[in-house]
Amino acid sequence: MVQRPPAFERRQHLEVETPENVVLDYEIAGIGSRTLAALADWLILAVLGGALSIASGVWRDAAPWLVAVLVLILYSVVWGYFTCFEGLRRGQTPGKRWLGIRVIRDTGHAVSFSDAAARNLLLPVDLFLLVGVFFIAIHPRAKRIGDLVAGTVVVRDHPVEVRASTTAPGRAKTGLPDATGAAPLSGSPLLADDEFRLLREFSQRAASLPPAVQRRLAGNLAARFGERFPERPPDNGAFLEGLYQDELARRRGRFGVRSREKSGVADRLVARKSARWDEFQKLAEQVAGGGLDALSAEELPEFAARYREISADLARARTYGADSLTLARLTRLVAAGHNALYREERQTWGKIWEFFVRECPAAIVLARRYVLLATLVFMLPALAGFALLRDRPSLAPLVLPDVLLERAEAGAGRQAQGSGYVEALSGERPLVASMIITNNIRVAFMCFAGGIALGVGSLLLLALNGLSIGAASGHFANAGLLGYLWTFVIGHGLLELFAIWVAGAAGFMLGKALILPGELPRRDAVVLAGRLAMRLLGAVVVFLLVAGGIEGFVSAGTSPLPVRLAVSVGSVGFLALYLWNGVRMSGLNSVNGER
Secondary structure (H helix, E strand, O other): OOOOOHHHOOOOEEEEEOOOOOEEEEEEOOHHHHHHHHHHHHHHHHHHHHHHHHHHHHHOOOOHHHHHHHHHHHHHHHHHHHHHHHHHOOOOOHHHHHHOEEEEEOOOOEOOHHHHHHHHHOHHHHHHHHHHHHHHHHOOOOOOHHHHHHOEEEEEOOOOOOOOOOOOOOHHHHOOOOOOOOOOOOOOOOOOHHHHHHHHHHHHHHHHOOHHHHHHHHHHHHHHHHOOOOOOOOOHHHHHHHHHHHHHHHHHOOOOOOOOOHHHHHHHHHHHHHHHHHHHHHHHHHHHHHOHHHOOOOHHHHHHHHHHHHHHHHHHHHHOOOOHHHHHHHHHHHHHHHHHHHOOOOOOHHHHHHHHHHHHHHHHHHOHHHHHHHHHHHHHHHHHHHHHHHHOHHHHHHHOOHHHHHHHHHHHHHHHOOOOOOOOOHHHHHHHHHHHHHHHHHHHHHHHHHHHOOOHHHHHHHHHHHHHHHHHHHHHHHOOOHHHHHHHHOOOHHHHHHHHHHHHHHHHHHHHHHHOOOOOOHHHHHHHHHHHHHHHHHHHHHHHHHHHHHHHHHHOOOOOHHHHHHHHHHHHHHHHHHHHHHHHHHHHOOOOOOO
16 A cells, blocks of 8 residues: 655545556646646637737738638637647646646556547536536546546646755865765764754755745754754855765765664665666656657666666655655656656657548448437438428528528529629638638537537537528528529538538447446546547548538639539548548557557
């Protein structure tokens, strides 16, 4: 059983066992630090969003292509800020870094980009009526809904700053015996174990204390030890530092154990191994910046060997009841080594290409039953809406928005003039395409997020969208304008509709995992469903990018019907090839949410 310091007893913890049978003890971040981090991040988002919005307004008429790109960037910033920072920056946004907290997996590993996407695509659900705050308050691991789906947890990650253990030269002028920097050959410790621990705590934490507090504590400690060392420097801080380094050197020597109590053995462990820990910390910081690739061929086996050594030191430190600061530091070092050696492969451009081209279509094939269900949930209300409006045209003002009624009313005149349902000027088409893409992706993401409500949210969004399209088609058919409407839709419609169905399938997977987890624990079933759903949403983004481009440049243009039909056939071919690649890949690899 892991021993915990008294200061940590009232805090929530996550314990993770490494392959070396060492338990990593993470302190879970509370609602206060997470709220402050979120406020800082949203402030940054507001500044970025305001700057991009102003730039879009300034360049709207002069550079439509630039404005279109700015719209996409603005949308990507809003939706991708948390995902990109957490997925690519070791689980920390700027706000989390400022507050000293980090997102990790339940297994203790660093979060992947897919994990970060899963937890943040559900952010709208968590923000709705502050549902996420409620879950953080009641969950034993302080998880919001996004964390439950992604299998992640937010932990404290304050750096444990420890003064270097080397002894500076020239220590003899402090007036302390044997304070030369080398471990004495025959000297035994001068301080009792509890005195040494007190002195070490002060030495390691003094730099982080306010100056007034530091001076007061230094004066109290100097008064306690001063009688034994009459020849000492006038500066209390210099005296205490010299005394600490001298005692540290003595405890590294052959007579270093003053007592046979557990605490004395722990003190000697710290004294003898802290220099090795300093060296491993430098390697860990190097790996954190550039991965294992940052190490040379000689340093890589050294890093692995040092990791195993540090893991053993952590186990011994816990056994002998080391102080909380030592345990926290060793836990951080072991966690850094563990995440570096056992983490997933780095996200290269080749891996990103493989994700979108192979894993995403394979996921659709594996989830084909959910996709079929989503298609039926959409199509049946669509057919019902079409039949209802054909049978009762008077219901149109009750079920359709005013804009569709107005376009149907003006449709006959526009058709007689040779105009299409929507025709944007050539200079406006890039902006139209970008706005269509962002809107459709937003709808798809919301359709997925609705699955967390036991699948009911996804079902309602699919059904309402199907009913709306069916009713609109019935109303235009009553006016003799069904071909006029679908001439506009035919180019991009298939990809757009299929994307919505796939997003709904991802939501249904979440709902099913919550209701019927099968043989797995519900928590694990939801996490696995969420990871497979991220691959479905990756395919959704691909479909909607292509469909939005078609809608903005072809459907909203002046292209004749043969061109629109050709584009539609091309989109069917693209979808067929994409899914065929998924069939081929699903036969070679099992995509189950884990890489």
